[in-house]
Structure formats: structure tokens, C-alpha cells
Amino acid sequence: MMKIKVFLLCWVFTSVLCSHAQEFSVDLLSGRVAVAMRDDLSGLQPEVVEAFKKMAEAAAKEGVVLKVVSGFRSYSRQAEIWNDKYKTYRKEGLTPLQVVERITEYSTIPGTSRHHWGTDMDLVDEAAGETEGLLVADKFEDGGPFAKMKQWMDAHAGDYGFFLVYTNDPDRKGFHYEPWHYSYAPLSKPMLKAFLELELESLIEPAELYGGQLLRGRLLEAYKNEHIMDINPQLKN
Ligand SMILES: [Zn+2]
Numbered sequence: 001m002m003k004i005k006v007f008l009l010c011w012v013f014t015s016v017l018c019s020h021a022q023e024f025s026v027d028l029l030s031g032r033v034a035v036a037m038r039d040d041l042s043g044l045q046p047e048v049v050e051a052f053k054k055m056a057e058a059a060a061k062e063g064v065v066l067k068v069v070s071g072f073r074s075y076s077r078q079a080e081i082w083n084d085k086y087k088t089y090r091k092e093g094l095t096p097l098q099v100v101e102r103i104t105e106y107s108t109i110p111g112t113s114r115h116h117w118g119t120d121m122d123l124v125d126e127a128a129g130e131t132e133g134l135l136v137a138d139k140f141e142d143g144g145p146f147a148k149m150k151q152w153m154d155a156h157a158g159d160y161g162f163f164l165v166y167t168n169d170p171d172r173k174g175f176h177y178e179p180w181h182y183s184y185a186p187l188s189k190p191m192l193k194a195f196l197e198l199e200l201e202s203l204i205e206p207a208e209l210y211g212g213q214l215l216r217g218r219l220l221e222a223y224k225n226e227h228i229m230d231i232n233p234q235l236k237n
């Protein structure tokens with residue numbers, strides 16, 4: 001009898017813990033708030049920081065100095081990026097729809113960035129001494145300044161829970177290949193699951209965004225299927 005009671009207690013306790021762990025607020029998922037602002041590592045969540053530090057320590061032993069160049073990013077910062085790019089591409093003569101397509105080759109619609117979650121980061125190798133134009137795919141290929149980091153990450157990042165999001169798979173749609181953008185799977189997988197339960201349209205504030213009136217209906221549906229969901233399978237539930 002005692003054993004059953006103990007078992008039941010444990011079961012109740014763990015299920016409460018688990019269900020709590022799966023809850024993420026809409027504000028958190030859409031970049032309106034950060035879980036924890038950590039000055040040392042760009043506002044990443046504490047669990048992510050811990051895992052990252054272990055990985056960085058191991059990489060450093062082999063001469064790779066992992067550096068986060070972009071971690072947590074707020075909705076308002078993403079909105080600035082969106083509006084700046086929108087103005088630039090419109091000046092180049094693209095139609096509003098073409099502009100949206102161009103921006104979403106690499107940048108997200110504000111409210112939908114994985115950088116809002118504090119689980120994702122853009123990484124370079126500080127040991128390479130490169131200071132400008134860092135996030136360019138060629139630089140991570142053989143002969144490029146970040147090739148050594150890429151090789152190390154290919155071999156070891158998964159052991160620490162980190163995976164590339166936008167892989168080089170030619171059949172993948174959505175965002176272009178980003179050999180710098182990693183996600184901490186143990187946390188970002190449940191966050192993606194929670195995110196997909198939200199209505200995308202409700203996360204976007206069209207009045208604040210150039211071309212905002214286009215961000216709805218079929219365009220948004222395709223964006224969800226391709227940009228949000230067509231990612232590295234290791235980051236999906
Ligand atoms: Zn990124």
C-alpha cells in the first residue's frame with residue numbers, strides 16, 4: 001500500500017513538473033518578453049547558456065572560439081530589421097510582394113523569429129579574426145574562415161543539444177541555408193510545439209510594419225508551412 005502511495009505521489013509530482021515545463025506564454029513565444037536577460041550571452045535562456053558554455057569549452061580545446069553574434073532578439077528589434085529591409089528593397093524597385101519574398105529569404109516576419117525564444121543563436125569562430133560580413137554561407141565552406149568551426153560543430157554540436165535549423169538540404173523550402181544559426185533542441189522543440197498552436201496572424205501587428213497588410217491568409221499559411229516548419233527534422237517533435 002505504501003509503495004503504491006509513493007508511486008502515485010511521484011507520478012503526480014512529475015506530471016505537474018512536466019506540464020509546467022511545457023507552458024510558454026504568447027509574449028515569450030513572440031518576442032515581447034525575454035525569459036532571462038543574461039548580459040554575458042545575449043539574453044539566452046539559462047539552460048541554453050549552461051549547455052553552450054560546456055560546448056564552447058570543448059571547442060576551445062581544439063582552437064575553435066565559439067562566439068554568439070546574435071542570441072535573443074525582441075519583437076521590436078525584428079520589426080526595425082523588417083522595416084529597414086522593406087524600405088531598401090522598395091527603393092530598388094521591387095513590388096511589395098517581391099519585397100516580402102526577398103526579406104523572408106533570411107529574415108523572419110516579426111513575432112515569428114526563433115531568436116525571440118532565447119534558444120537560438122548565430123555563431124561564428126572568434127579565432128578566425130574575421131570582423132565584417134560574418135554571416136555569409138561561403139565563409140563556412142572549406143577554405144573559408146569559419147570552415148574549422150563548421151567541421152567541429154558538425155561532429156560535436158549534437159552531443160550538447162545544438163542543431164542547425166536551416167540546413168543545406170536542397171529539398172528544404174523556407175529560409176535559405178544558414179550555417180551559423182543553431183538551436184538548443186531540448187528547449188526549442190517544446191517551444192516550437194507551443195508556437196504552432198498559436199494563430200500566426202494574432203502575433204503580427206500589421207500597422208507597425210511596412211507591407212503589413214500582406215501578412216495574412218494564404219501568404220501566412222505558406223510561410224508557416226515552409227519557413228517555420230520546413231527545418232532540420234531533428235528540431236521537430
Ligand atoms: Zn539566426
